[in-house]
Amino acid sequence: MFISPMLLERVDQPFDSDEYITELKLDGIRLLLSKFNNKIHLYTRHNNEVTALFKEIYENLNIPDGTILDGELIVPGTDGAPNFEAVMERFKSKNSSHYLQYCVFDILYYKGQKVTQLPLLERKKLLAELEFDEKRMVHVQWIEGNGIPYFNLVKERGLEGIVLKKKDSKYEINKRSNHWQKVINYSYQDVYLTGMNKKDHSFLLSSIEDGTNIGVMEFVPNQERKYIHEKVRDIGAKETDKLIIFNEGIKCNVKFRNWTSNQKLRIPSFHKWIS
Numbered sequence: 001m002f003i004s005p006m007l008l009e010r011v012d013q014p015f016d017s018d019e020y021i022t023e024l025k026l027d028g029i030r031l032l033l034s035k036f037n038n039k040i041h042l043y044t045r046h047n048n049e050v051t052a053l054f055k056e057i058y059e060n061l062n063i064p065d066g067t068i069l070d071g072e073l074i075v076p077g078t079d080g081a082p083n084f085e086a087v088m089e090r091f092k093s094k095n096s097s098h099y100l101q102y103c104v105f106d107i108l109y110y111k112g113q114k115v116t117q118l119p120l121l122e123r124k125k126l127l128a129e130l131e132f133d134e135k136r137m138v139h140v141q142w143i144e145g146n147g148i149p150y151f152n153l154v155k156e157r158g159l160e161g162i163v164l165k166k167k168d169s170k171y172e173i174n175k176r177s178n179h180w181q182k183v184i185n186y187s188y189q190d191v192y193l194t195g196m197n198k199k200d201h202s203f204l205l206s207s208i209e210d211g212t213n214i215g216v217m218e219f220v221p222n223q224e225r226k227y228i229h230e231k232v233r234d235i236g237a238k239e240t241d242k243l244i245i246f247n248e249g250i251k252c253n254v255k256f257r258n259w260t261s262n263q264k265l266r267i268p269s270f271h272k273w274i275s
Contacts, residue, residue: 003108005174006171007175007177008182010183014183015147016146020147021144022142025184028103031043031054031071032068032070032071035063035065056100061137069108075101104140106123160185161183162182189268191265192208195243199242203218217270
């Protein structure tokens with residue numbers, strides 16, 4: 001049984017409030033686990049069934065029939081931090097040997113009863129009644145308030161971010177709600193825009209230090225795109241079947257999640273122009 005999950009609103013800054021709890025934002029794949037008629041099914045947030053892909057996380061699971069859990073599937077890295085590239089590799093190939101862990105943070109059905117209407121802390125109490133083997137499945141830990149110091153610790157350790165959830169929030173199915181908010185620990189980098197893909201209008205990014213390609217940027221506001229087109233008219237460009245290559249690099253600053261293992265920027269987006 002699939003339920004479209006509740007999604008997070010993005011905010012720029014953390015905050016401290018006794019009305020909220022704070023959790024670590026885990027860098028993995030959103031996953032719902034459903035057990036009805038004594039059969040377990042796994043679904044991504046887009047309703048793709050992936051039960052056969054991740055058998056190891058539920059092989060020894062003993063939870064009541066009529067239960068639906070919400071959580072994040074991760075690959076813990078050598079330093080304990082979730083490794084997004086590894087979990088995506090495991091998602092795409094059964095032959096991958098990466099160790100998976102399912103981190104559960106909410107419960108939607110319990111013993112056949114829908115519990116999404118209950119306040120978050122009451123759902124947390126129900127979730128705490130479930131026992132996992134603590135190797136393949138774990139409860140996501142949370143604290144009351146303290147969003148700012150928690151986020152500062154996340155930045156120190158290079159983790160993805162935090163999630164702030166209102167204590168009395170209901171589980172809003174298939175909705176992005178400001179009762180659940182995420183603060184991403186972005187990194188920032190000066191780069192050159194050196195070209196554009198004709199097909200999707202994404203921009204090629206190059207290192208200012210040595211000119212090597214460091215990724216592709218899709219997320220650019222329309223006003224900034226207009227500026228780029230005006231600039232390219234001034235500096236000129238060459239064309240291939242697939243690319244428009246600028247005669248000069250256009251310098252800007254981008255924000256991104258992290259560096260990938262092949263030294264590319266992950267999910268870069270425009271931040272500001274620099275001279």
